[in-house]
Amino acid sequence: MNWSSYIKNFEAYLKIERGLSKNSIESYVLDVEKLQHYLIDNAIEVSPLNIKEETLQEFIYHTSKQINPRSQARLLSGLKSFFNYLIFEEYRQDNPLELIEAPRLGRKLPDTLSIKDIDNLIGAVDLSTNEGERNRAMLETLYGCGLRVSELVTLKISDLFFDEGFIKVTGKGNKQRFIPISPLTQKYITIYKNEVRRHLPIQKEFSDTLFLNRRGKQLSRAMVFTIIKDLAKKINLNKNISPHTFRHSFATHLLENGADLRSIQLMLGHESITTTEIYMHVDRKHLNQVMQTFHPRNKK
Incomplete structure (x- = not known):
């Protein structure tokens, strides 16, 4: 077999044996193809x-001359997985x-938005258009449920359990989890679904997909990025933000208001609580409040 044949079989292995998401599989395959082209x-x-x-x-x-250390580490991880597959x-x-x-990589602290920033971004949505109602519902869902952008665009109507107060989300590796959803977010999704979405020329294969384009x-994930970037420009928000910034803000604001790490971990869908612990480093003020409140030397 040549390189292309091994890569094709590796792709099937990632999908069938490891159950990785489409985006993860594409990243792994691209890593090996870079080596093949070299x-x-x-x-x-x-x-x-x-x-x-x-x-x-x-x-x-x-390649190290062309990419940053974080991308280099990601490339090495993909190649190691390929050769581990060959051993398997x-x-x-x-x-x-x-x-x-x-x-060696330092752990990068996530960018976050203040509650005011989020309110201003969502407030800048033009609700005079059908796309505006959709965009407001999407942003409220991103922030209100802490979703990844891939989870947002693949969210289905059949995943909405509003009577129970939850949505079902399919995350990395096709792992599913239930996330609480607030009445406010339910309200905006319902408005979009009943007043806008039902009037679209819905393609058969996307009949159960919640958020749709005008066709x-x-x-696409790129469209969600564009929507958010345009809103940031509109309100002169001088921050480099993305859909993931809403997810980081969701976790940070929960922690600041007293939520425990284990609950945040479950809602974010992190396999390891170590990944969630990064939010402990975002807000030093919160850590100081915890120390002042709970350490025995600070109690009268």
Whole structure:
């Protein structure tokens, strides 16, 4: 088999055996294809089964001049997964990247918005248009439920359990979780669904998808990014924000108002609470309040 055949089988393995999401699979495959293109461009004839550590080190050195350390670490992770797959299928006995270390990364604190910023962004939505009603409902859902943008655009009407006060979300690795949804967010979703969405030329395959574009198809993630960037410009918000900023703000504001990390972890869908703990570092004021309130030396 050539590189393309191994990559195709790797893609099937990620989907069937590991159950990864479409976006994750695309990222892993792209990592291996970068290596494949490097070998072709440099006339290096070697297969996935006999490529050596030295060749991979040269590739990594070459790419390190073009990408930042975080992207480099991500690339190494994808390639290690590919060679681990080859070991799993007994094509190889070793992982040639085993001794190659990823660059050390400091943990990046997430960007967040204040409650006022969020109110101003949502308040800037033009409700005189059908898209405005949709955009308000989307932003309220992003912030009110802490969703990833991929979870937002794939949210289905059949996932709404308003009587019980929850929505069902399908996250990374097709893992599902239930998230509480506030009456306010329910209200804006209902307005959009009943007064705007029902009048769209809905395509059959998207009949259960909640948020649609004007052609009756699922919104792209890029469109959600564009909507948010345009609103930020409209209110002169000089911050580099994205849909994920709403998710970070959701977690930070919950923590600031007394929510426990375990509950936030469940709502965000983090496998490890270590991932959620990053929000402990966002607001020092909150940590100081916890110390003053709960440490025995501070009690009278």
